[in-house]
Amino acid sequence: MTTVTPRSTRVVTLVRRPDGEPRTSDFAVEERPLPSLAEGQLLVRNLYMSVDPSMRGRLESTEKHYTHNFTPGSPLDGRALGVVEESRCASVPPGSYVRHQLGWRERAVLDAADTDGADRIDPRLAPLPTWLGLLGQTGFTAYVGLTRIATLRPGDTVFVSAAAGAVGTAAGQFARLLGADRVVGTAGGPDKCALLVKEFGYDAAADHRAEPVRDALARIAPDGIDVYFDNVGGEQLAAALHALRTGGRVALCGMMSQFGGDRRTEGRRTVDINHLIQAVLKRLTLCGFIVRDHDDLRPEFEHRVAGWLAEGRVTARETVVEGLENAAGALLSLLSGGNVGKMLVRLDD
Amino acid sequence: MTTVTPRSTRVVTLVRRPDGEPRTSDFAVEERPLPSLAEGQLLVRNLYMSVDPSMRGRLESTEKHYTHNFTPGSPLDGRALGVVEESRCASVPPGSYVRHQLGWRERAVLDAADTDGADRIDPRLAPLPTWLGLLGQTGFTAYVGLTRIATLRPGDTVFVSAAAGAVGTAAGQFARLLGADRVVGTAGGPDKCALLVKEFGYDAAADHRAEPVRDALARIAPDGIDVYFDNVGGEQLAAALHALRTGGRVALCGMMSQFGGDRRTEGRRTVDINHLIQAVLKRLTLCGFIVRDHDDLRPEFEHRVAGWLAEGRVTARETVVEGLENAAGALLSLLSGGNVGKMLVRLDD
Numbered sequence: 001m002t003t004v005t006p007r008s009t010r011v012v013t014l015v016r017r018p019d020g021e022p023r024t025s026d027f028a029v030e031e032r033p034l035p036s037l038a039e040g041q042l043l044v045r046n047l048y049m050s051v052d053p054s055m056r057g058r059l060e061s062t063e064k065h066y067t068h069n070f071t072p073g074s075p076l077d078g079r080a081l082g083v084v085e086e087s088r089c090a091s092v093p094p095g096s097y098v099r100h101q102l103g104w105r106e107r108a109v110l111d112a113a114d115t116d117g118a119d120r121i122d123p124r125l126a127p128l129p130t131w132l133g134l135l136g137q138t139g140f141t142a143y144v145g146l147t148r149i150a151t152l153r154p155g156d157t158v159f160v161s162a163a164a165g166a167v168g169t170a171a172g173q174f175a176r177l178l179g180a181d182r183v184v185g186t187a188g189g190p191d192k193c194a195l196l197v198k199e200f201g202y203d204a205a206a207d208h209r210a211e212p213v214r215d216a217l218a219r220i221a222p223d224g225i226d227v228y229f230d231n232v233g234g235e236q237l238a239a240a241l242h243a244l245r246t247g248g249r250v251a252l253c254g255m256m257s258q259f260g261g262d263r264r265t266e267g268r269r270t271v272d273i274n275h276l277i278q279a280v281l282k283r284l285t286l287c288g289f290i291v292r293d294h295d296d297l298r299p300e301f302e303h304r305v306a307g308w309l310a311e312g313r314v315t316a317r318e319t320v321v322e323g324l325e326n327a328a329g330a331l332l333s334l335l336s337g338g339n340v341g342k343m344l345v346r347l348d349d
Numbered sequence: 350m351t352t353v354t355p356r357s358t359r360v361v362t363l364v365r366r367p368d369g370e371p372r373t374s375d376f377a378v379e380e381r382p383l384p385s386l387a388e389g390q391l392l393v394r395n396l397y398m399s400v401d402p403s404m405r406g407r408l409e410s411t412e413k414h415y416t417h418n419f420t421p422g423s424p425l426d427g428r429a430l431g432v433v434e435e436s437r438c439a440s441v442p443p444g445s446y447v448r449h450q451l452g453w454r455e456r457a458v459l460d461a462a463d464t465d466g467a468d469r470i471d472p473r474l475a476p477l478p479t480w481l482g483l484l485g486q487t488g489f490t491a492y493v494g495l496t497r498i499a500t501l502r503p504g505d506t507v508f509v510s511a512a513a514g515a516v517g518t519a520a521g522q523f524a525r526l527l528g529a530d531r532v533v534g535t536a537g538g539p540d541k542c543a544l545l546v547k548e549f550g551y552d553a554a555a556d557h558r559a560e561p562v563r564d565a566l567a568r569i570a571p572d573g574i575d576v577y578f579d580n581v582g583g584e585q586l587a588a589a590l591h592a593l594r595t596g597g598r599v600a601l602c603g604m605m606s607q608f609g610g611d612r613r614t615e616g617r618r619t620v621d622i623n624h625l626i627q628a629v630l631k632r633l634t635l636c637g638f639i640v641r642d643h644d645d646l647r648p649e650f651e652h653r654v655a656g657w658l659a660e661g662r663v664t665a666r667e668t669v670v671e672g673l674e675n676a677a678g679a680l681l682s683l684l685s686g687g688n689v690g691k692m693l694v695r696l697d698d
Contacts (some may be wrong), residue, residue, distance in 0.1 A: 082532045111592045231624065233623045233625060234622065234623055237622055237625070238622055239673065252628050252629050254623060254626075254629055255623050255625065255629065257623065270619050270620075270622075271619075271620045271621065271622045271623070272584055272619045272620065273582065273583065273587055273619075273620040273621060273622045273624060273625070274587055274604050274606065274620070275622060276586070276601060276604065276622075276635070276637070277582065277603075277604045278584060278637075279601050279602065279635065279636070279637030280601050280602065280603055280637035280638070280639065281637070281639075283636075283637050283638055283639060283642060284636075284637050285635070285636045285637075286625070286628065286632065286634070286635040286636075287628070287632075287633075287634045287635075288625070288627075288628030288629040288630070288631065288632050288633050289629070289632055290629065290630075290632060293632060299416065306605060307367075321386065
């Protein structure tokens with residue numbers, strides 16, 4: 001028996017590496033052939049695609065990255081959630097919902113058994129977008145960063161930068177549920193700051209565009225902080241080093257500021273690495289991490305967060321852009337802070 | 350019975366906080382009164398005084414420090430080793446050799462029972478200067494940094510900056526004895542680099558004044574490093590972040606570069622804190638430490654290092670300056686890299 005699969009799919013390709021800030025013209029939507037299904041493979045129609053800050057680094061040629069860089073002329077990839085249209089794997093029948101790594105395209109052929117391949121999810125437990133957000137890599141990143149990397153302790157004061165982003169909205173809420181005494185964050189603009197306090201359980205939030213973050217922290221965390229969940233680096237990392245108390249811990253999750261992605265911070269001054277003298281004076285630990293090293297924590301994470309969701313104790317929030325042709329724009333919007341919560345692209349057939 | 354103690358002692362005082370780089374005229378030698386001995390106290394005549402890079406920060410008013418800052422008009426202090434001239438503590442008779450915190454003066458009255466007070470040493474185990482160097486805080490700092498902070502593992506490649514300094518000469522030798530596979534270091538000038546390889550067991554050394562440290566590391570540690578023992582911060586820290594392998598560890602011990610103490614690096618460019626993105630990509634851990642938090646390790650340290658000394662497996666090296674009136678100059682010399690190994694001032698009565 002021969003499985004008949006669609007002969008091609010629309011994909012987003014990288015036309016050229018960005019010269020400075022990326023533009024939509026650096027990307028294109030193209031038609032690409034799809035392979036026939038081999039034994040053990042699935043044809044998946046993507047429903048939601050994740051747009052992540054880490055994709056910015058993958059556009060570059062020189063930036064050493066923890067996964068492969070994108071290649072001009074080839075499709076991008078990234079986390080996605082789709083429905084199985086055809087299957088040559090008995091345990092994943094058509095109609096199954098799977099998470100996988102072949103986003104940035106409408107359809108994908110993938111191995112059901114791949115470690116990075118299809119990860120079947122139960123759509124009755126949580127809405128589909130949540131599986132890419134609070135219950136996906138994003139929420140898991142927040143969970144790992146707080147529990148294993150920053151070893152959050154009951155009573156801690158926690159500071160989160162890019163707090164209105166996907167990881168930030170998760171980290172603030174999780175920190176509270178994990179026993180933090182006070183949770184503060186920074187975001188770009190007064191609207192996001194208001195949301196952080198109103199919807200995401202932050203005790204206080206500050207607009208990093210409106211004042212130096214060091215001043216903001218002195219105001220919203222006057223007694224200092226114990227944990228800093230860093231999503232941006234730069235000035236905010238330096239400010240946190242000064243605000244951290246003895247024995248404080250920093251989870252280094254990513255550094256959006258290194259790309260000057262926020263147009264308003266372009267031309268930012270270089271922040272001195274020797275602010276790290278604070279780490280000596282106060283015995284701080286800074287630890288970089290990549291969430292996929294910590295998959296052993298995933299069952300615990302899913303169990304706890306699914307429970308919090310069911311009890312209405314956490315809020316999942318997504319910014320959803322429609323259509324493959326708008327996916328590149330969604331990435332650029334994410335890099336300039338145009339999202340609250342998880343940035344997703346929805347595809348309709 | 351009344352104990353007759355000398356009424357006064359010569360001390361080094363801070364005349365004014367330095368305006369930029371410190372000068373000898375910022376210090377003075379003055380005569381100051383000595384208190385009478387109370388019960389439990391000792392009169393000690395100092396024989397050797399330690400001169401430490403950390404004293405640089407204590408000259409400032411604003412620099413937050415892990416101990417008190419020096420005060421204009423008052424004597425400096427610091428680690429010293431002396432002989433008890435008079436005692437009102439039965440367990441520490443006259444003639445005993447003690448280490449204590451009241452350096453920068455010829456004589457001191459101190460409490461025998463103070464935690465930071467007199468620490469009796471056995472001059473038969475090692476020469477007096479060694480008790481302030483390889484067997485003192487300096488060697489202990491190297492030991493703690495390697496074993497507890499950087500968790501050195503057999504087979505590691507270790508990079509030490511300021512490798513010809515007191516901590517650096519100890520760290521390189523200890524790293525080898527603790528199982529490092531390759532030990533490389535940086536120092537200022539070709540003579541020091543040659544010494545590192547010839548006398549202190551380094552596999553290779555590079556002159557940080559002669560080439561960018563990133564280039565040097567690519568040459569002397571082409572396969573990367575696992576541990577970086579940081580004594581300087583700045584460009585060398587950034588270079589190490591790039592050279593570190595996945596899972597690498599950084600012991601942050603101090604940052605001489607923050608003061609631009611080395612005249613040749615004055616006007617150095619600010620090094621971007623966002624080099625720390627390397628910590629994310631490679632899951633690095635950076636940990637600041639202060640040796641006095643780790644006193645529980647001291648018996649193990651003294652036992653092992655005294656053994657290595659007895660077996661001739663480590664070399665203790667000191668740069669000794671004569672006389673209290675030259676102590677300030679010794680500090681300035683230290684800050685501009687004028688020493689090899691531990692910088693000490695010897696006092697003769």
